[in-house]
Amino acid sequence: MNDQPLIAAARERFAPWLIEPMLRNRAIYVKVAIAATMINLFALISSLFTMTVYDRVIPNDASSSLVGLTIGLVIVLIFDFVLRLLRVYFVDVAGANIDHDVGDTLFAKLLALRLDKRKGSTGTLTGLMRELETLRDFFASATLSAIIDVPFILITLSVIAALGGILVLPPLLMIPVVVLAGMLTNPALDRLSAKSLGDGLVKQSVLIETIGSLETVKAIGAGPMQRDRWRKALVKHSHSSLGQRLTASIAVTVANSANTIAYCGIIILGVGLLRDHVITTGALLACSILCGRAIAPLAQIATLLSRLSATRIAYRQINTLMETPDEGPAGEGLMPTKIDGRVEMRNVAFRYPGAPENALNGINLSIAPGERVGFLGRVGSGKSTIARLVLGLYEPQEGVVLIDGADVRQYQPHQIRSFIGAAMQDNVLMAGSVRDNICLARDAGDQDEMLRAAEISGTHRFMGQIVNGYDMRLADRGEGLSGGQRQSISIARALVGNPQILLFDEPSSAMDAQTEADLINRLQPEVAGRTVLLITHRTSLLRLVDRVIVLDQGKIVADGPRDAILQRLSGGKAA
Numbered sequence: 001m002n003d004q005p006l007i008a009a010a011r012e013r014f015a016p017w018l019i020e021p022m023l024r025n026r027a028i029y030v031k032v033a034i035a036a037t038m039i040n041l042f043a044l045i046s047s048l049f050t051m052t053v054y055d056r057v058i059p060n061d062a063s064s065s066l067v068g069l070t071i072g073l074v075i076v077l078i079f080d081f082v083l084r085l086l087r088v089y090f091v092d093v094a095g096a097n098i099d100h101d102v103g104d105t106l107f108a109k110l111l112a113l114r115l116d117k118r119k120g121s122t123g124t125l126t127g128l129m130r131e132l133e134t135l136r137d138f139f140a141s142a143t144l145s146a147i148i149d150v151p152f153i154l155i156t157l158s159v160i161a162a163l164g165g166i167l168v169l170p171p172l173l174m175i176p177v178v179v180l181a182g183m184l185t186n187p188a189l190d191r192l193s194a195k196s197l198g199d200g201l202v203k204q205s206v207l208i209e210t211i212g213s214l215e216t217v218k219a220i221g222a223g224p225m226q227r228d229r230w231r232k233a234l235v236k237h238s239h240s241s242l243g244q245r246l247t248a249s250i251a252v253t254v255a256n257s258a259n260t261i262a263y264c265g266i267i268i269l270g271v272g273l274l275r276d277h278v279i280t281t282g283a284l285l286a287c288s289i290l291c292g293r294a295i296a297p298l299a300q301i302a303t304l305l306s307r308l309s310a311t312r313i314a315y316r317q318i319n320t321l322m323e324t325p326d327e328g329p330a331g332e333g334l335m336p337t338k339i340d341g342r343v344e345m346r347n348v349a350f351r352y353p354g355a356p357e358n359a360l361n362g363i364n365l366s367i368a369p370g371e372r373v374g375f376l377g378r379v380g381s382g383k384s385t386i387a388r389l390v391l392g393l394y395e396p397q398e399g400v401v402l403i404d405g406a407d408v409r410q411y412q413p414h415q416i417r418s419f420i421g422a423a424m425q426d427n428v429l430m431a432g433s434v435r436d437n438i439c440l441a442r443d444a445g446d447q448d449e450m451l452r453a454a455e456i457s458g459t460h461r462f463m464g465q466i467v468n469g470y471d472m473r474l475a476d477r478g479e480g481l482s483g484g485q486r487q488s489i490s491i492a493r494a495l496v497g498n499p500q501i502l503l504f505d506e507p508s509s510a511m512d513a514q515t516e517a518d519l520i521n522r523l524q525p526e527v528a529g530r531t532v533l534l535i536t537h538r539t540s541l542l543r544l545v546d547r548v549i550v551l552d553q554g555k556i557v558a559d560g561p562r563d564a565i566l567q568r569l570s571g572g573k574a575a
């Protein structure tokens with residue numbers, strides 16, 4: 001997998017994975033809109049209060065009116081305070097709901113992703129998942145409610161015009177300046193947001209790769225190389241995000257300056273009008289307060305636009321992932337409750353995405369239910385690829401892979417895989433207890449079944465003797481166990497629940513000769529009657545099979561009874 005960030009699709013429409021959670025929260029957004037409207041009305045009221053105090057109360061020394069007005073204003077201010085709190089609360093709740101729903105859908109998508117359509121490295125995909133936070137921050141930001149404030153700009157300007165006449169001119173003239181600044185910087189902001197996100201994903205990629213293989217990085221002395229990659233990624237990302245932040249700040253700064261200029265303009269014009277007795281002191285004060293209210297939403301909108309830009313880029317990236325095809329059939333698919341275990345390949349040719357050559361070519365094979373077949377062949381001859389195709393992890397470009405006579409693509413992937421016990425070459429264990437790792441989510445994962453599988457695989461020999469053995473917590477990827485122990489647990493995982501097909505890829509490569517011989521003895525009665533595909537370089541393991549298929553450069557070069565094939569091989573004719 002390369003380090004390229006996912007290529008942004010240029011589509012702009014809202015996809016169901018986002019619009020549906022938003023619609024589910026529409027009641028909350030209505031409450032936010034009501035709260036924002038009330039807050040705007042209260043702002044008008046408090047400026048009119050100031051005018052009344054200056055024009056009526058102070059000249060007439062009417063302290064009783066002042067008390068009444070003050071009580072009224074305190075009530076308004078309390079409401080305003082509560083409504084502001086509620087607005088933040090509602091927006092946060094909606095943001096958290098959307099974050100939860102979208103996060104859940106996105107993870108399900110990740111699990112259903114067709115491996116051959118997957119773009120980007122592990123780090124890139126991890127970074128992409130983190131972009132959910134950008135979406136959440138947008139939907140959970142109080143700035144979002146600034147949209148409600150925009151219509152109030154007109155109302156506020158009308159009130160200024162009514163109170164101060166030409167005093168409306170300074171804010172009115174400043175509004176196009178702020179809008180223009182936003183419009184001019186937005187395309188650059190879009191570009192810089194995309195660049196910053198791409199650079200961030202590359203940085204994430206280096207980080208994840210290094211953390212995931214810290215032991216190897218140290219052991220092989222790859223530290224300086226990784227550090228160099230990290231530094232370059234760091235410089236690129238900090239450079240692009242600095243550009244993004246600076247560009248975003250232009251529109252916000254213009255809005256703030258416009259606010260100050262409009263305020264000064266009102267005061268300068270207002271002093272002249274005051275002198276000519278065209279307006280009252282109270283009206284001038286009210287207009288100067290309202291001027292801030294007219295321009296402030298624009299500053300917020302400028303901030304919102306900069307967030308919107310980053311959100312749009314994150315949305316497009318996530319949407320590209322969401323539009324990647326899922327594995328499995330388009331409809332309901334086949335969900336058998338049991339299978340016989342017949343495995344066939346007809347004229348199968350397969351090439352990994354981006355690979356220069358086919359990994360498999362013209363593969364024809366038929367494995368009867370209960371037949372046990374060993375796969376031999378040189379490194380890179382295509383053995384593991386056969387296992388991946390049987391599991392339906394990849395689809396062949398030509399030909400068909402069948403289980404019980406039906407194309408693997410017709411089955412629901414999780415259903416068909418529940419009949420296949422697979423111990424793959426890189427036997428990755430999950431963080432969690434040994435018990436969790438053996439049973440996973442299989443229905444048959446009860447205690448007796450787990451112990452039976454652990455006994456056969458040899459896991460019980462080392463776990464049975466440790467206090468808390470099966471409840472021992474493993475770190476990420478099963479760290480804390482030896483390679484052979486991890487292999488043993490992954491064999492137990494494959495055996496649990498008695499799946500009809502067993503698929504072992506180098507199951508004993510990390511085991512010593514004695515442990516392997518014991519394993520073979522215990523596996524022999526276990527595999528009887530089940531379809532077994534056993535990939536190995538070790539001839540000792542072939543005791544478990546009756547038939548051997550030899551692969552070379554993606555083609556079958558020998559297929560027949562075990563002993564006959566082994567005899568041919570020892571004569572040096574193949575592999």
Ligand SMILES: Nc1ncnc2c1ncn2[C@@H]1O[C@H](COP(=O)(O)OP(=O)(O)OP(=O)(O)O)[C@@H](O)[C@H]1O
Pocket residue numbers: 352353355359377378379380381382383384385386425
């Ligand atoms: N994820 C992948 N992407 C691209 N090419 C791959 C991928 N996995 C394997 N290949 C290529 O496909 C070919 C067959 O690989 P495969 O893993 O099936 O070999 P193998 O016979 O199992 O080898 P080994 O004995 O080393 O496990 C190889 O040339 C390999 O380079």
